[in-house]
Each structure stands twice: as structure tokens, then as C-alpha cells.
Amino acid sequence: MKLAGRKTNTIIILSIFTALFIYPIVAVVSISISHVEDIYTFGYRIIPKSISWDAYKYIFASPQQLFSSYRVSIIVTVLGTLLGLLIMSMLAFSLSRKNFKFKRPLTYFVFFTIIFNPGLVPWYINIAQTLGMKNTYLALIVPYLVWGWFTMLLRTFFASIPEELFESCEMDGANQFTVFFRITLPLSKPALASVGLLMMLRYWNDWFLGLLYINNTELMPLQLWLYNIMVNIEEMSRVAADAGVIETINFPSESARMAMAVLAAGPILLVLPFFQKYFVKGITVGSIKG
Amino acid sequence: MNVKVKILLGVTLIFFLLAMPVFSVGQQETSAREGVKEIAQIKWALRINPESGEADVEAAMNEILGSKLGINVDILPLSKGEFTQKLNLMMAAGDALDVTFISSQSWGGNFYQVVSKGGLLPLDDLLNEYGQGIKDQIPAKYWEAVKVNGSIMGVPNYQILARSNGFRVQERFLDKYGYDIAEWTKLEDIEPFLQDVKDNEPKNVIPWFLTKTGIWASVLHYYQLDEVADAKTPGVIRFNDMSFTVINQFATPEFEEHVQLMHKWYKAGFIQKDAAVITDMAGVAKTGNVVAEWGNHKPGDSADLKARNGGFDIAVQVLDTPYVNTNSVVVTLSGIVRQSENPEKAMQFINEINTNKELYNLAIFGLEGINYNKIDANRIELIENSGWFPNAAWGMGSQFNAYLIGNQPDDVWEQTIELNESAKASPLLGFVFDPSMMKSELTNVLSVYDSYAPALITGTADPDELLPEFIEKLNEAGAEKIIVEMQKQLDIWVDSK
Numbered sequence: 001m002k003l004a005g006r007k008t009n010t011i012i013i014l015s016i017f018t019a020l021f022i023y024p025i026v027a028v029v030s031i032s033i034s035h036v037e038d039i040y041t042f043g044y045r046i047i048p049k050s051i052s053w054d055a056y057k058y059i060f061a062s063p064q065q066l067f068s069s070y071r072v073s074i075i076v077t078v079l080g081t082l083l084g085l086l087i088m089s090m091l092a093f094s095l096s097r098k099n100f101k102f103k104r105p106l107t108y109f110v111f112f113t114i115i116f117n118p119g120l121v122p123w124y125i126n127i128a129q130t131l132g133m134k135n136t137y138l139a140l141i142v143p144y145l146v147w148g149w150f151t152m153l154l155r156t157f158f159a160s161i162p163e164e165l166f167e168s169c170e171m172d173g174a175n176q177f178t179v180f181f182r183i184t185l186p187l188s189k190p191a192l193a194s195v196g197l198l199m200m201l202r203y204w205n206d207w208f209l210g211l212l213y214i215n216n217t218e219l220m221p222l223q224l225w226l227y228n229i230m231v232n233i234e235e236m237s238r239v240a241a242d243a244g245v246i247e248t249i250n251f252p253s254e255s256a257r258m259a260m261a262v263l264a265a266g267p268i269l270l271v272l273p274f275f276q277k278y279f280v281k282g283i284t285v286g287s288i289k290g
Numbered sequence: 291m292n293v294k295v296k297i298l299l300g301v302t303l304i305f306f307l308l309a310m311p312v313f314s315v316g317q318q319e320t321s322a323r324e325g326v327k328e329i330a331q332i333k334w335a336l337r338i339n340p341e342s343g344e345a346d347v348e349a350a351m352n353e354i355l356g357s358k359l360g361i362n363v364d365i366l367p368l369s370k371g372e373f374t375q376k377l378n379l380m381m382a383a384g385d386a387l388d389v390t391f392i393s394s395q396s397w398g399g400n401f402y403q404v405v406s407k408g409g410l411l412p413l414d415d416l417l418n419e420y421g422q423g424i425k426d427q428i429p430a431k432y433w434e435a436v437k438v439n440g441s442i443m444g445v446p447n448y449q450i451l452a453r454s455n456g457f458r459v460q461e462r463f464l465d466k467y468g469y470d471i472a473e474w475t476k477l478e479d480i481e482p483f484l485q486d487v488k489d490n491e492p493k494n495v496i497p498w499f500l501t502k503t504g505i506w507a508s509v510l511h512y513y514q515l516d517e518v519a520d521a522k523t524p525g526v527i528r529f530n531d532m533s534f535t536v537i538n539q540f541a542t543p544e545f546e547e548h549v550q551l552m553h554k555w556y557k558a559g560f561i562q563k564d565a566a567v568i569t570d571m572a573g574v575a576k577t578g579n580v581v582a583e584w585g586n587h588k589p590g591d592s593a594d595l596k597a598r599n600g601g602f603d604i605a606v607q608v609l610d611t612p613y614v615n616t617n618s619v620v621v622t623l624s625g626i627v628r629q630s631e632n633p634e635k636a637m638q639f640i641n642e643i644n645t646n647k648e649l650y651n652l653a654i655f656g657l658e659g660i661n662y663n664k665i666d667a668n669r670i671e672l673i674e675n676s677g678w679f680p681n682a683a684w685g686m687g688s689q690f691n692a693y694l695i696g697n698q699p700d701d702v703w704e705q706t707i708e709l710n711e712s713a714k715a716s717p718l719l720g721f722v723f724d725p726s727m728m729k730s731e732l733t734n735v736l737s738v739y740d741s742y743a744p745a746l747i748t749g750t751a752d753p754d755e756l757l758p759e760f761i762e763k764l765n766e767a768g769a770e771k772i773i774v775e776m777q778k779q780l781d782i783w784v785d786s787k
Contacts, residue, residue, distance in 0.1 A: 231369070231370045232369075
């Protein structure tokens with residue numbers, strides 16, 4: 001009896017929290033399909049008064065650009081996350097090994113980048129001019145490949161794997177690559193998944209790299225493109241007046257904003273549940289070893 | 291010890307390896323440029339979206355430019371959201387760039403910041419030598435406005451400069467209640483009309499529409515005040531005050547009068563209840579429920595206003611004197627970037643785009659028959675989605691060379707030029723307040739403004755309670771210091787003239 005009571009309490013509390021989290025998402029979706037005039041007349045509503053697809057129509061007006069931006073974002077996210085994970089975990093693995101000769105200077109080198117960054121202009125000069133990556137996929141991937149912070153996180157996790165395990169492997173004749181790929185990585189799935197998820201979000205949500213290094217619309221990532229559309233909508237009325245041009249098109253500005261949020265968040269929302277089981281474990285990564 | 295030395299050597303080596311390409315790339319570029327010395331490359335940064343027709347338009351422009359001036363122009367479209375950041379970064383990094391659109395205001399570029407960092411070349415000599423055409427086009431008094439520390443730093447994209455504010459009222463309501471807008475000469479004169487609308491129209495009709503920003507910035511001139519920095523920053527002078535005494539506009543009787551009036555209207559129900567939080571003007575106006583508002587008027591804007599207000603005709607009554615101050619000139623300029631390798635050619639290009647009608651219309655409308663059709667000699671019709679319509683004629687050159695489109699009256703440019711030339715020029719034209727000494731005070735004052743002003747200028751709050759507190763908080767935040775500093779800078783500027 002008592003137990004059942006506690007259970008109901010838990011269910012009620014969790015339901016309230018679930019509702020709190022789901023409400024904004026539902027609101028965003030329903031605003032995105034609301035009629036703009038309704039929004040101005042009645043304000044935001046959770047159940048649209050009348051449904052209109054104007055916002056999506058406006059965004060889908062140039063589907064080529066939408067698809068090419070999706071393609072760019074997906075390529076960058078997948079490649080960037082995989083490559084980044086590989087490089088960072090290899091680096092972290094080296095740092096975690098007690099018998100690695102340059103452990104201290106290399107750790108210092110990684111740690112240094114967490115605390116200091118070179119500033120925007122040298123960074124830009126380096127990527128755009130020295131490395132000549134402007135208007136290539138590389139410019140969207142390379143700058144975010146290695147994060148000092150994630151590397152440290154992985155290193156701590158790797159270091160928590162008992163040293164004896166490595167020793168016994170080496171005794172059986174495994175070289176460092178075998179130890180890394182066959183032993184360390186499979187044991188570190190939670191850490192890799194959480195770092196991978198964060199990397200993925202970082203790549204997916206990034207528009208800044210595109211803004212800095214991409215002039216070519218074919219290489220424009222999704223977030224940058226959506227950001228540009230939004231700025232355009234906001235400005236439409238201002239520019240129209242100044243250019244002496246009549247913009248008779250009714251821009252669904254409020255609902256378009258939400259439609260963009262839906263489009264931008266959609267794929268990542270779908271990916272998230274698959275990471276969940278690792279992610280919960282991953283949250284405590286790094287805190288285990290004091 | 292030995293290990294440390296080795297590491298140090300290693301790190302140094304890596305740095306050198308990384309730096310090597312810098313030198314080699316630099317060399318390649320210069321040698322490539324020397325090869326094509328006859329035709330000068332001019333890279334032109336604009337605040338426009340990339341479009342598919344760019345290559346064709348450039349080719350047509352280069353046909354004109356190449357034979358006449360030996361210039362090959364390359365447009366660099368930077369879309370609105372990225373313009374400022376990208377431009378400032380390219381300037382700092384020394385990327386290849388010659389001419390750029392730049393503005394002191396929200397249109398992008400941060401003109402004054404760029405100038406103070408030395409990002410733009412002074413143009414006085416270049417203008418005299420290569421820019422006679424554009425120099426004669428713009429009245430001398432307006433060249434004063436683009437001077438920073440005595441040198442011209444940008445060429446205005448000449449267009450409507452005069453600001454003249456007044457009522458905009460839907461004609462259908464004027465007719466319905468039998469009012470003549472021409473009789474209104476003061477803000478208060480509109481009151482009986484607003485009362486009638488309020489009493490007889492349904493609830494969703496808004497008699498007097500205000501957003502969070504209110505209309506304080508655009509009634510400044512109506513109250514015979516001229517801003518030293520901008521309307522939000524404490525510091526104005528009175529019109530015709532030849533002693534140039536800087537005062538705090540929020541402590542003036544005019545400000546009190548204004549907020550009292552707005553509060554009265556708010557209490558009477560003329561102003562919508564959510565005015566203090568609303569930021570989006572256009573969306574609400576489009577519903578056609580906005581009866582009256584206050585705004586800037588320019589020749590030939592009746593069609594724009596009609597479209598903006600859901601297709602209802604708008605009557606306009608200008609209440610203040612047409613006025614030009616520094617802010618209204620530096621809003622859109624063309625500048626030559628410091629790293630330009632061909633400043634002479636760049637100036638020739640600016641001069642040409644401002645004086646060559648064919649070239650300018652190519653840039654703003656594209657190619658005849660592909661991007662637009664001619665209706666008569668001077669009027670065109672756009673072809674939609676044809677790959678080139680940057681919609682930024684105001685950012686590319688002298689707008690008075692543009693073909694007419696839409697409902698623009700035939701003489702819209704003549705009217706505008708006349709308005710510009712007859713407008714009253716602010717005595718502060720060319721004075722620019724240097725905020726570098728007052729950074730923290732300005733930030734504090736602005737945050738005080740943001741927390742108090744919306745409630746006051748939309749009439750939402752009672753000025754009797756809030757205004758004294760607002761002024762006190764402003765002074766605590768450093769308003770008086772700012773005014774003293776402004777006065778100091780202004781006195782130096784006046785003496786130098």
C-alpha cells in the first residue's frame with residue numbers, strides 16, 4: 001500500500017516534469033503551423049486556431065538549397081564526429097599510459113589549449129590563409145576536431161581501466177594498436193558515446209565556421225542557412241522601405257522562425273534516444289577517478 | 291635537462307613548419323598579380339545574398355569597366371547575417387579586398403570602429419584626383435558628415451538623407467470620422483481623432499501603435515533637439531543653440547512632456563497594452579489594424595506604406611523640419627579598404643558606379659531581358675526569381691541613377707534631391723562622439739535606459755513616479771560624466787572649425 005503510494009507520487013512528479021519539457025517542443029511545432037495573422041491577433045497558442053503551412057512553404061521554396069545544406073551538415077557532422085573521436089581517443093590513450101615518455105609535455109600542450117585560445121583573427125588567418133581551407137569541407141571539420149576538454153575527459157576514463165589488463169595483453173603479444181582498438185575502445189563506450197554526442201551537437205549546431213570560412217552557397221551548412229533566412233525575414237520590411245520596393249509577399253515571420261527550429265532540431269532529436277543509455281553513464285565520466 | 295631542450299627544439303621546429311606556407315603563399319600571390327597588371331582586380335564587398343546570376347552581371351559590368359578604366363570587378367556577396375563579422379575579420383586578416391559597403395548603424399560594418407582601427411583609407415586626395423564626378427554630385431555640407439578627424443573616410447551612397455517625421459494615418463478612418471490631417475500641427479492635435487476611433491471601432495483596432503522602442507528617437511527633432519551620439523545616449527543640443535551646450539535629453543521638459551502625453555494616451559486606451567514588450571512592428575501593421583503611428587516620411591513612399599498596412603491607404607502629415615545629421619549620412623557608405631593594392635583604381639570604380647547610369651543599374655537590377663524588362667526609357671519591371679536582384683540599391687551607389695520600379699512616382703528622385711538640398715543641416719554635421727573614454731559609463735547608462743525607458747516612452751508607466759527615478763539612476767550610472775566628456779570633445783571640435 002505504502003509502496004504503491006510512493007509509486008503514484010513518482011509517476012505524478014515525473015509526469016509534471018515530462019510535461020514541462022515537452023510543452024516547449026509542442027509549442028514550437030504548433031506555432032510553426034499556425035496562421036501568422038492568428039499569432040498577431042491571438043498570441044501564441046498551443047493548439048493552432050487554423051493550420052497553415054506557409055512557413056514551411058516559404059522555407060521549402062528553394063528545396064535545392066535546403067537539401068544541399070542538409071547534406072553538408074550531415075557530412076560534416078558524421079565525418080567530424082568520427083574523425084574527431086578517433087584522433088582525440090588516440091591522443092587521450094597516449095596521455096593515459098603511464099609508460100609514455102612525452103606524457104607530461106603533451107598533457108601540458110593539450111591543457112594549454114583549454115585555458116588559452118589564439119583569438120579570432122589569428123585563427124582566421126591560420127585556417128583561411130595559411131592552411132588555405134576557405135570554401136572547403138575541411139574548414140567546417142578541422143577546426144573542431146580536437147577539444148582539449150574532451151581529450152582530458154577521455155584520458156581520465158582510459159586511465160580508470162586497470163593497468164593490469166594492458167600488461168596481460170602485452171604479455172600475450174599485443175602491440176599498442178591492438179590494445180587500443182581491441183581493449184580500450186570497447187571498454188570505453190560510455191565515454192566515447194557522450195563525447196561523440198557532444199561533438200555531434202557541436203558540429204550540427206555550428207554556423208560560425210560556415211560564417212567565417214564559407215562563401216559558396218553549395219557548402220553552406222544548415223544552421224548557417226537557416227540563420228541567414230531568419231536575418232532576411234527580420235530585415236525584409238526595413239530594406240523594402242529603404243530600397244523603394246514594395247514587398248507585397250506576406251512573410252510568415254513568426255511561424256517561420258519556429259518552423260526553422262523544427263527543421264534544425266529534427267534530426268538531432270531522432271538521434272538522441274539511441275545515445276541515451278550511454279549518455280546517462282557518461283555524465284559521471286571523469287568524476288569517478290578523483 | 292637534455293629532454294627539455296629537445297622538446298623546445300621540437301616545438302620551435304613545428305612552429306616553423308606551420309609558418310612556412312604563409313611565406314610561400316604570399317609570394318605566389320604577388321607573382322600572379324604582377325602577371326595581369328594591365329587589368330586591375332577590384333574586389334567589392336556588399337551586404338547582399340549570394341545569387342545565381344552574379345557571374346553574368348559581373349561579366350556585363352566588366353565589359354563596361356574593362357575597356358573604359360581597365361578594371362575587373364569581382365563582387366563579394368556577404369549575406370546580412372554575416373556581413374559585419376566577416377568584413378571586419380577580412381580587414382583584420384588582410385584578405386584581398388578593395389571596396390566595401392559600410393555603415394555606422396545596424397546595416398553593418400561598424401564604420402567608426404573600422405576607421406579608428408585604420409581599416410579604411412582616407413579618400414580626400416583620391417577624390418580630388420579620380421572622384422570629381424561623385425564629389426560634385428553630393429552637396430559640400432554632406433561631405434562634412436563623413437569626415438573623421440578631418441579626413442573623408444567614405445563616399446556616401448547618395449540617396450534620401452533628410453529625415454522628416456510625422457503622422458501616418460489610415461485614410462479610411464480619417465474619412466469615416468471627418469478629420470483633415472493637414473490641420474494637425476502638434477502631436478496633441480490627433481487626440482480627438484484617436485478618441486473617436488477608440489470609442490467606435492472594435493477592440494482589435496489599435497488607435498496609436500507603439501513598439502518597445504517608442505517614438506522618442508524620431509520625435510527628438512520635433513522637440514527641436516539634436517542628438518550628439520544617439521537618442522538613447524544622454525547628450526543633446528537644442529536647435530539653433532550656437533553655444534553648443536550639451537544637455538541630458540531625459541531631464542528636459544520636452545521629454546517629460548512627451549512621456550506625460552504618451553501616458554495620457556495609454557490611460558485613455560489609445561496605445562495597445564503590450565506596447566512596452568512588442569518589438570515587431572511590421573507584423574502587426576500588416577493586419578491593417580494600426581490606425582495611426584509616427585514615422586519617417588520620404589518622397590514616393592505612399593505605395594510602401596500602403597503595402598505595409600495591409601493594403602489600406604495612408605495619409606502622411608510631416609510635423610518636423612526636414613533635417614540631416616551625421617547619423618543620416620553615414621548610414622550607407624562606400625569605403626576603400628586599407629589593404630587595397632589599387633586604391634586609385636578603386637576610387638575610379640567608386641566614381642564610375644556613382645555616375646555611370648548603365649553600370650549602376652546593371653549592379654542593382656541585373657541584365658535587361660533576363661532580370662528585368664523595360665517598360666519605358668526610365669521605368670522597369672522586375673522578372674521574379676531570375677537570379678539577380680540584390681535589393682540593395684541603397685548600398686551600392688547614388689540611388690538617383692536608378693531606374694524606377696513599382697509605384698515610384700516619375701519625379702521621385704528629383705523630389706528627393708530637392709528635399710536633401712533644402713533640408714536643414716545639423717550644426718553638428720561631421721562631429722562624432724568618441725566613446726572610448728566612457729565605455730563603462732555608456733554601458734551602464736544603456737542598461738538603465740533599457741530597464742526604464744520602454745515603460746516610460748510607451749506610456750505604460752506613470753512618469754510622475756518613474757521619471758525622477760529614471761533620471762536619478764541615469765546620473766548614478768554616469769550620465770553627467772558622459773555629458774561633460776561630450777561637451778569637452780564638442781568644444782574642441784567647434785574650436786577647430
